[in-house]
Structure formats: structure tokens, C-alpha cells
Amino acid sequence: MTGWNASDIPDQSGRSAMVTGANSGIGYVTARELARRGARVVLACRSEERGTRALEQLRSDVPSAEVEFRRLDLADLGSVRLFAEAYERDDEGGALDLLVNNAGVMALPYRQTADGFETQFGVNHLGHFALTGLLLPRLLRTPGARIVTVSSAFHALGNIDMGDLNSERNYRRWIAYGRSKSANLLFVHELARRLASAGSDVVAAAAHPGYAETNLQAAGPKMEGRKIAERVMWLGNRVLAQPAASGALPTLYAATAPGVRPDSFTGPRVLGWQGAPGRSWRAKWTLNDTASERLWVASEGLTGVRYPALKG
Incomplete structure (x- = not known):
């Protein structure tokens, strides 16, 4: 994999992809590069204003792009269901070759x-768990489909x-973030196991961007009006972070490279x-079969979304 980049x-062409949180940062780059290589891409974003602006920017960056914006709020399971129902209705019988569970929030005050x-936990894990389950029938009938979930190296902060x-007893924003990213990896672990047991060739994989310059880092301080913390995050991005275009490469690799396991x-x-x-290194707890199955069952109960085609 030495030197692998977007040109690889x-x-x-002929493939259909969906990227959550595609209005900025890693999600936008992921959508743009998939479209540049010929994929038909759905930008699934919470904000209609930012999603529409990203759509216009992408069409400017890639004039030949076949892209569309659809509103999706992962913090509202009703929105997730409406999104999936509308997508199925408007594109009945179509393929879905790639689902990129990219959207996320980081170290926010308790909300x-x-x-x-x-x-x-609700956005980073449960929203994507529900979305994946609702879109799974389409993915299962698409030969060679992939599901890529974006986690973080900060999953190491907490199992x-x-x-x-829901961190009701003791909320610490960074620990809660780490736990949500561990949940992403446990979800991928259990999803991959269940897909294999069902004899499906759908590949469920995970990726993380390292330290990349995005809007995530400053979102929490900005919500609370903590100007100094916001400035520190901004400086960290400028001095230490790699560009979003580089941070998107692991996601793009997991989504498109041959032989991804x-x-x-x-x-x-x-x-x-x-x-x-x-x-990438990952904490041992993210490979625990018992934990991944327990989280799966709990997630089904919390979201009301089940995966009938995939038995435990």
C-alpha cells in the first residue's frame, strides 16, 4: 500500500455510492473523489443549506459528476427512516455499491x-446502525458491495x-467520543461476522483519518462559546493536522481498493x-465477539431497526 493516493x-463508472456527512471535510473529499472516478454519489447531509452548497461546489470541481443531495439527520431516527424510504422509493430496484458511514460529532457538551x-453515541453509532440496517437489502442484492464506517484512533480513549x-451516570466528552468510536468498530466487527455467516460477499470495513483538518475539532468549543479552546483547536489544525484530502485516503482505500478484507x-x-x-492498530476490545453481539442487540432495541437477513 506504499504511496497509495486518490489517483489509484x-x-x-456504473457504481452507486452514498456518503454521510458529505458537505465538508473528509466526507466531501470522499464524495468528490468517488464522483471524479465515475461513481454516482448521494451526498447525505443534515443541513440543506450546507448540503446544497457542497453539491454546487462538487459540480464545479468535477463538471462530469453525477451527484445529488438528500437530507439526512442522524440525530433523528425518524429522519433516518424517511431518508431510507424515500431513497428506496425514488430509486426502486437500483444498486447501492458503497455506503460510507462518515458523518460524526466530536467531544460535544452533553446533549x-x-x-x-x-x-x-446517538449520531456516531446508532444513527449509522439504523441507516445501514434500513439500506441493507439493497446492499445485499448488489454484488461486491461495501460498507465503510469511519472510526477514529481516539477509540482508544474508552471501551x-x-x-x-448513553453516559448518563458520568459524562466526560472525550471519553464519550472514544466510546462512540469503539462502538463503530464493534459494529463493523459484528456486521462482518454476520455477513460471513449469511454467505454474503458484502464487505464491512472501517477506516480512520488520523489527525486531519476538519470542522470537527472546534465544534464543541464553538457550541459553548469557549473562544480560547476554539482558537487552540484552530491552531492545532493549522500546525499539526494533515489536509482533509489526505485524511480521506484511508476511507477511499477501504471503499475502493482491491482485496480489502x-x-x-x-x-x-x-x-x-x-x-x-x-x-491500523485497534484496541483488543473492538474485536471481542461477546461485546460486539451485546452492542448489536442493544442497538436493535434502541433504534427499532433489525437485520432479519443476518442472524446472530
């Missing part, structure tokens, strides 16, 4: 989603707590921080 993305879940999934975790090769994509 195989031709995506709850529309359904009462702690926001980081999930099955007795306090189920339950793999791709990240930057240089200390997990920056550089070309390669195999």
Missing part, C-alpha cells in the same frame, strides 16, 4: 438526540459501557497520524 482509485440518546451506553481497519501509516493508508 479504480474506475467507479441528547431527538430520540433521547447521548448525542455522540463501551454496556451499563451506561472484512473487519479491516485502515488508517494513516505514519504513527496512525498521517501518510498513505495502511493497516
